[in-house]
Amino acid sequence: MALPLVPYHIKRLARMTDFHGYLLPLSFSSILEEAKAVREAAGLFDISHMGHFLVKGPGARQAINRLITSDLEAVPLGKSLYGLLPNDSGGTVDDLILASSGEEELHIIVNAGNREEDFAWIRSHLPPSLALLDLSIDQIALALQGPASQRIVALLSRGFETMGRREVRFSTDSWERIWVSRTGYTGEDGWEFFGPAEAILPIYRTLSEKGPDLGLVQAGLGARDLLRLEMAYPLYGQELTPEKTAFDAGLDFAVNLRKASFLGKEQMVEKREDPERERLTGFVLTERGIPRTHCPVIDPSTGRQVGEVTSGGHSPRVGGGFGLAYLDPSFFNEFMKGKEAGIEIHGKIHLARFSARPFVPGGLTKK
Amino acid sequence: MSSERRYTPTHEWIQSLGEPSLMRIGITDFAQKEITDVVFVELPKIGKKVPQGAEAAIIESVKAAFSIYAPMGGEVVAVNSDIESNPALVNSDPYGAGWIFELRVDDPAQWNSLLDEKGYQALLVSGTGGGH
Incomplete structure (x- = not known):
């Protein structure tokens, strides 16, 4: 599906990639440089594909x-x-x-x-008296992320820079249906914008024309994935699936069992009690290599497969190869206590040890 | 044989080092752009014999792992140790300091099966390249 900003990305000679049927920029310059810019200054991501x-x-x-x-x-x-x-x-x-x-x-x-x-x-789960509208069509969505975001968002002269963390504003003027929030998926301070193409395009133009003076770079999906993985944020289809619960993925903070009941709650709680359920863990390689999604995790003392990598990558900030994996519960316990795991990459075993999540401190975790 | 560069549909280049059977191999500028930031290269062992078209090295980038195939068959006689300490050379200078390995080729006639500059450019334009 063609998203509104594609012609702008092509003009900037972005390397484009397919993501769930959407053509999106993978990278504008270098994935590592874009990720570094987001940690040290700011990056602008096109996230118009989001629903x-x-x-x-x-x-x-x-x-x-x-x-x-x-x-x-x-x-x-x-x-x-x-x-x-x-x-x-x-x-x-x-x-x-x-x-x-x-x-x-x-x-x-x-x-x-x-x-x-x-x-x-x-x-299918809403009463007919409620309307559900899909606002994604012809939408532009942007994520401005990084420690310089506050100074950069001030370029819009809309007062967004005074918003608090996780605050959302919905414009009430002619910019109907614009979502502006101080949120993101990188672990850094930042703002996200969702709205009709004609309403967000001026924001994109201002940010991309004036932002570079304050250190803003255009950033692609490659940097976005690396930054979210450094923070150990889950990605649907990798850490989260129709089989995995929030508890399996370690997202207990996002589950409120005291609130009014919700669909799937009992089944989630029941699954949490299952002694055989796999557990998500962070790991770092102790030798050179880059783990990727679906790499098997092996118990080095038995040679038995004890899990699978869900997301993997390489980060200079982490210091090499790292990732997330689901592990059998018995091996998970040993791994947490310091036992090394083997990650099979191109048929060779690479040793890895447990790592706490996030893998690196983001700008938000430092505060 | 001249110092002309020839190419494969999988985006390797090969060039004679002056001696007719001594060849240097790397990846093209198109390939390095597709691969993105190279993190390290799994180099072949010196002395390894590789048939034409066989996997000879693996480039690991931030994005994914890519196999590098031998454009001609032969024995690996040298590897570029500079790219072990500075893998970004593969991105910044793919035809120069970012070369990958050298082969003593078995059959110089295999040269004729490779794409010349014009043929490779035509392949890029038609977008039918494979491998990377």
């Missing part, structure tokens, strides 16, 4: 709250919330960012690859 829904009508918040793991009722208007959408066996349909734009109005940001499935799932 954006609006739920409208009486009881919209309560109805959506019955479908997600976190508690929308506990979040004031104007704040965003991270949560998961469980399926009826406790696994995961998607992970989401939500925010209310009014008493009877709620915006939901979903993953590109799940947009249609999420829409169908949510629609």
